[in-house]
Amino acid sequence: MKCDGFEAVINDLARSGIMDAVLRDEALSHSASCRRCAVRLADERELTAGLKALAVASAPEAPARIEASLLAAFRQQHGALPVSVESRRGANRWLYVAAGIAAVVAIVWLVSLTISRTPVSTQQQKPEQANANAAVPDQHPQQNLKPAESTIPTEMIPAEQKRSVRNPATIGAVSGRVKRPAGGKREADPALDSNVEAEITTDFFPLINRGTGQLDSGQIVRVELPRSALMAFGLPMNMDRADERIKADVVVGNDGLARAIRFVR
Amino acid sequence: MTLPTTPSDPDLLRQMMDGDEDAFTQLYQRRQAGVYRFALQMSGSQTLAEDVTQEVFIVLMRDARRYDPDRGSLSAYLYGIARNHVLRKLEQDRPYVPFIDRTADAEEITPQAMIAEGDPLSELTRGEKIQELRDLILSMPARYREVVVLCDLHEMSYVEAAAVINCAVGTVRSRLHRARALLLDKLRAARDRNEDAQEVNPARCFA
Numbered sequence: 001m002k003c004d005g006f007e008a009v010i011n012d013l014a015r016s017g018i019m020d021a022v023l024r025d026e027a028l029s030h031s032a033s034c035r036r037c038a039v040r041l042a043d044e045r046e047l048t049a050g051l052k053a054l055a056v057a058s059a060p061e062a063p064a065r066i067e068a069s070l071l072a073a074f075r076q077q078h079g080a081l082p083v084s085v086e087s088r089r090g091a092n093r094w095l096y097v098a099a100g101i102a103a104v105v106a107i108v109w110l111v112s113l114t115i116s117r118t119p120v121s122t123q124q125q126k127p128e129q130a131n132a133n134a135a136v137p138d139q140h141p142q143q144n145l146k147p148a149e150s151t152i153p154t155e156m157i158p159a160e161q162k163r164s165v166r167n168p169a170t171i172g173a174v175s176g177r178v179k180r181p182a183g184g185k186r187e188a189d190p191a192l193d194s195n196v197e198a199e200i201t202t203d204f205f206p207l208i209n210r211g212t213g214q215l216d217s218g219q220i221v222r223v224e225l226p227r228s229a230l231m232a233f234g235l236p237m238n239m240d241r242a243d244e245r246i247k248a249d250v251v252v253g254n255d256g257l258a259r260a261i262r263f264v265r
Numbered sequence: 266m267t268l269p270t271t272p273s274d275p276d277l278l279r280q281m282m283d284g285d286e287d288a289f290t291q292l293y294q295r296r297q298a299g300v301y302r303f304a305l306q307m308s309g310s311q312t313l314a315e316d317v318t319q320e321v322f323i324v325l326m327r328d329a330r331r332y333d334p335d336r337g338s339l340s341a342y343l344y345g346i347a348r349n350h351v352l353r354k355l356e357q358d359r360p361y362v363p364f365i366d367r368t369a370d371a372e373e374i375t376p377q378a379m380i381a382e383g384d385p386l387s388e389l390t391r392g393e394k395i396q397e398l399r400d401l402i403l404s405m406p407a408r409y410r411e412v413v414v415l416c417d418l419h420e421m422s423y424v425e426a427a428a429v430i431n432c433a434v435g436t437v438r439s440r441l442h443r444a445r446a447l448l449l450d451k452l453r454a455a456r457d458r459n460e461d462a463q464e465v466n467p468a469r470c471f472a
Contacts, residue, residue, distance in 0.1 A: 011441060011442050011445060015417070018422075043449050044449070047445060047448060047449055050394060050395070050398050051398065051413070051418060052417075053394075053395055054395050054402075054418065055418040055420070057392075057395050058302065058306065058399070058418075059298070059302065060298075060301065061297060061298045061301060062297045062298070062300075062301040062314075062315060062318045063315060066297075066315055066318055067290070067293060067294075067297070069319065070293060070319065070322050070323065070326070071286065073323060073326065074286060074326055075286065
């Protein structure tokens, strides 16, 4: 072997790598006879020893927090996958219901707050009506609301907020039916009629539990709610249109409390 | 009687893909040290090494199907991802002045580590030499640095290193040869500088 051949295998020789035994012996015998190659081999072996010492000295591991965060990511990734489409739809449905209820409560609270800050109008209570309602405090809220709602004086409602209460007697009747109002039962206001004719409303749904007072007079306020609010009242909702909003009329008493709601299309 | 068998990397990977958390943990614990050390030795930055280790296993978690057993071991696949991330980050950080954080190392010194076994002076010299070698490796071009780290520090064969770097085996062999020659040159130069510094000029002492 000559110096060139020795140079080609010096790394394997110094690193004790896998090499042909015959070639190894030839290289070692060459280094024994060539001073330059012997020095070269000694340097390479020293370097190998230094690199091994470095490998041993720097053998750290990744901090435990990395494993923790990776495990969290793993759980997050695989926790979401096995859920079936059906159960996801179910979860969405509950989400819509919860969102609807929250929206209605928020709207009602806002409306109540707004109205309670305005001076109380000159509406007067009808004592006989109040007494009649007070006499049946444990009645179903529908029954409790029923006579009270019928006393809403329409002349107290601002023109822009006026909406035909299709049949006051039905206020508070919990029903999922969507009724087309009978035009003949409305007041003879042509402007209002033309507006109302195009609308389809549901029955009024009570918003207040029993025993929270009766309604002597109040206002109907037109609001817009997330479509998911329909589900809060047991009405069917097209999930594809969940992002859209829907109009609703809220009956607000003079005490500022919202009493009932109906949906308008 | 059957001996308990250790699951292979591909087995663990399959279980991991099925959502087995234990398999993922086992795979991580088996492979994280190598990946972390590779990133640390390539960059000299603990922060970068941690980031790279995290990214490597996140890639594995999300794109495990991209691993092809026919193209190499899972270990080589993970090193390959780590290499790509390290080189990309080093490229991004190139405009900045390199900074080797020694405070992080200092914080990790335990009382046990402060007790020198044997001759303290030789321990100090040995420690200095190791640090010097580490700095020299970090000062090399990345293509040479990576073969030294893979073949000498991680004791990979040429074939394994070629799978990580995605090049021919001959390329690894020639690069390693060149890299070691470069290292020896730098070590000799450093040694010469030290000897020059230690030389005393007696004429100045009597002046």
